[in-house]
Amino acid sequence: MARTQGSHSDITGPRVREAALALFARHGFAAVSMRQIASAVGVQAGALYNYTPDKQTLLYDLMRTHMEDLLAAWDSQTPTGGALGALETFTRFHIRFNTRRADAVFVSYMELRNLSPENFEVIEGLRRDYETRLETILRQGAREGVFAVSEPRIASMAVIAMLTGVNTWFREQGRLSLAEVEAIYWEMVRKSVAA
Amino acid sequence: MARTQGSHSDITGPRVREAALALFARHGFAAVSMRQIASAVGVQAGALYNYTPDKQTLLYDLMRTHMEDLLAAWDSQTPTGGALGALETFTRFHIRFNTRRADAVFVSYMELRNLSPENFEVIEGLRRDYETRLETILRQGAREGVFAVSEPRIASMAVIAMLTGVNTWFREQGRLSLAEVEAIYWEMVRKSVAA
DNA sequence: GATTTAACTGAACACACGTTCAAATCAAAG
DNA sequence: CTTTGATTTGAACGTGTGTTCAGTTAAATC
Known part of the structure; x- marks a missing residue:
């Protein structure tokens, strides 16, 4: 069970939610793509699916x-x-x-x-x-x-x-x-x- | 200059706006496609561009x-x-x-x-x-x-x-x-x- | 009934979408 | 330093997007 402490998910998880909230507020849910959220966080779109089952x-x-x-x-x-x-x-x-x-x-x-x-x-x-x-x-x-x-x-x-x-x-x-x-x-x- | 009176655009034009308004209200602008609006009116998507330059x-x-x-x-x-x-x-x-x-x-x-x-x-x-x-x-x-x-x-x-x-x-x-x-x-x- | 032309179709364009997943990466545990 | 497995990449999937336009349809005019 490696990387249970200080793992990236402790950082990336909140950042995904912050970025999504800001983008949804500015452009609307339907107008924001998973790639935009990922880009704001600094990861690829696929990585978001470690933090949410779907959009x-x-x-x-x-x-x-x-x-x-x-x-x-x-x-x-x-x-x-x-x-x-x-x-x-x-x-x-x-x-x-x-x-x-x-x-x-x-x-x-x-x-x-x-x-x-x-x-x-x-x-x-x-x-x-x-x-x-x-x-x-x-x-x-x-x-x-x-x-x-x-x-x-x-x-x-x-x-x-x-x-x-x-x-x-x-x-x-x-x-x-x-x-x-x-x-x-x-x-x-x-x-x-x-x- | 045929079809200036009673042409379809007198009917279709308002219907496009009505359908768009209802769909935008229900699902949001970004979530509604031109094809959805066209379908609600009963025409193909291309026909909408007789009534609006763009979405x-x-x-x-x-x-x-x-x-x-x-x-x-x-x-x-x-x-x-x-x-x-x-x-x-x-x-x-x-x-x-x-x-x-x-x-x-x-x-x-x-x-x-x-x-x-x-x-x-x-x-x-x-x-x-x-x-x-x-x-x-x-x-x-x-x-x-x-x-x-x-x-x-x-x-x-x-x-x-x-x-x-x-x-x-x-x-x-x-x-x-x-x-x-x-x-x-x-x-x-x-x-x-x-x- | 032939002509005119507004209205519409249907296919195509290039691009973006949400989501999946095998492979690569890399920090921590042993 | 090797092992472990959480984390991320990067490419791919099928589907849908707004918009364009040559071609077809059909209603109004002469």
Whole structure:
């Protein structure tokens, strides 16, 4: 069992996923060839098949990892201040997490149609899980009387769509800092569901 | 000059665009072949080149037509009731227009990266024009004191992102009617920018 | 009914695709 | 220093790609 430690696969594996994510985000899954990914990593196309059974699974793994990271990151948050505090925590968390992983967010949203039906179901389930986290906050706030939302499920999708929209224009070096963007969106979110 | 009236191109031309739009929306521009489009229309691939110089221009024309239709449709609206009335008109208009043209909206958003730089600039300019329509309403409302928006440009993108998000879940035969959806979103939009 | 010509076919072009696999490579273990 | 086997190469497989174009078809005009 030679080369179990420090073997190239420890390096090449992550690099394949990084290169694939960047290329899929820029050009789209269907427009990127295995040879392009291999070239970005610095290997021949055949070598990629040590790291993924096929192109479709490579995409699926990237999307699943992203969604699981998102859920795990949110679940490690510890909001305080009741439903209102939880909503603020969620708003700021979502903007911060998603702007830092723009490629993964983009791919996970745009390439759903390139997944097999079974893989699609898994990713869609994870997305629903995330939406439910926000829905739960809105539902609780509505019960407590601090929010006025007649349709918590739809409100949660509306808020998430608004927040994810930041990714289409936000640039690290832009006029507004991330903190300022968070503040602007938090004000809009807060008011949009206010009682 | 025979066959100038009732010629097949009057029929085939629109059908090519319809088929391309539906296929691009479902599978993505890069994943759809000219032969697939031709097959959906009922002709051979070569015949498509009577209607478009190439595949890329076909996409561009679909996107440009959609954006121009959107702008023209909005510009034909006659909102009343000041900035608040205009915002309600915009909200309801955007939801109604976009849910009726889900394929075109989807393609116009997802396939921007498949446009040549020059074509991209045109489409992006039209999108900015549309955003400016809403921004103008928000700016006016802020000046009049009926809205509280510190960043009208960003607020307009936030609102549009939220409203366009309806397309990801709304189904004609679903639990909620379009009128109900409009009402839910109008309440959220109104409150989100309320003074 | 002959003429005109828009519309379309069908084959071909050169190239790129995802994937496979025997052979070569080379770092670590003995 | 030899052995081992994980890793990668490089060529090949069959299939599909966007696009071109000489030739065929058929509808409208005279």
